[in-house]
Amino acid sequence: MPYVPPAVDDVLAAVTGRFGGLESGRFRDQTSLTVPESQSLEVLAFLKGLGFDLLIDVTCVDYLEYRGAKHRYGLVYLLTSTTTNQRLTVRVFVDDPTSPDEAGPTVRSVVPLWQAADWLEREVWDMFGIRFAGHPDLRRLVMPEEFTAHPLRKDYPLQGRGERHNFPVISRDHS
């Protein structure tokens, strides 16, 4: 028998009592909760207060040209309670800003709640270009510092924009 984590119905009831009806779904014994960006930090702080003390992962999905998608990016927070073993997926959808003046898709950082979010959010910024407001040190994590693109976006070409060819050639003449 595969391991089935404990149900999170009590958690969903508490969140609904505090924040009103949020969209939730269930797939193969895994429960997800969709939170609007305006409430994301408050809901996540409330969930931490309910015992979700461990942040497993922060990652992102680019839904560009995805059938039926209403938003461009979907952030995924995987939470675990180390006391009750409950697990919960929190999803936050964001879009590119409509005016070109703004800096890009932005959500609020959860580093004040979980220290583990530091590098996880840096990786999402590196790969998807999503800014985390309030992050203490939002630098690239994986790609070189001088890299300019965010390569896991769906509109970035698989073979890059010539970055892999942009190096000096060392020949026998000068080595």
Next chain:
Amino acid sequence: MAIGPMTAGPMTTASSPAGGRLELPENVVVSRLDELANWCRKNSLWPMPFATACCGIELMATGASKHDLARFGAEVFRFSPRQCDLMIVAGRVVMKMLPVLQRIWQQMHEPKWCISMGACASTGGVFDTYAVVQGIDRFIPVDMYVPGCPPRPEQLIQAIIDLQDKIQAEGTITGREFDTSQRQLRKRALVEADEFLVLDAARNPNVQRSLSAAART
């Protein structure tokens, strides 16, 4: 022992500064200094293992007891480029690693050689993505390519033997034999598709056909 053309023995004679003839005793060997230096160099290669992927496992197997690279005088792997004269690039090199590879290559002393081991180091292999360099020979000189994914230790040993032959045949004390950048460009294992079309447009029948079709319309 193959030191190349040499003569020995009491029958050999050479001109003396005085113009007379000089008898060489039995224990004197006459050769070229280049030949002697290359014979020393090729039989004591010190590899620098630049192992980044699964080819590195085969590289370790080559140096281990079963395949015993010591039989070819190249068993002393050093992890400092200052002590090495043969760089073995085993595995894919990503664009973040390439400046490191180039710096290590420049830190090695002359004379030095480079083996590109496996499909990834030679051409990028199956990793045709934004982050992976499509062949290290675009950016550093390569003397020997080893095909395979990953190559077996026997193939790497063959490459080292071939490199030994190359050192013996071409080597000079002054290093005149090393490639110029023009030769390095010509030897490149993989040529990017659009570059290829530009270089070869005059001879490529497909390009000629599409050009004439465009001229008609």
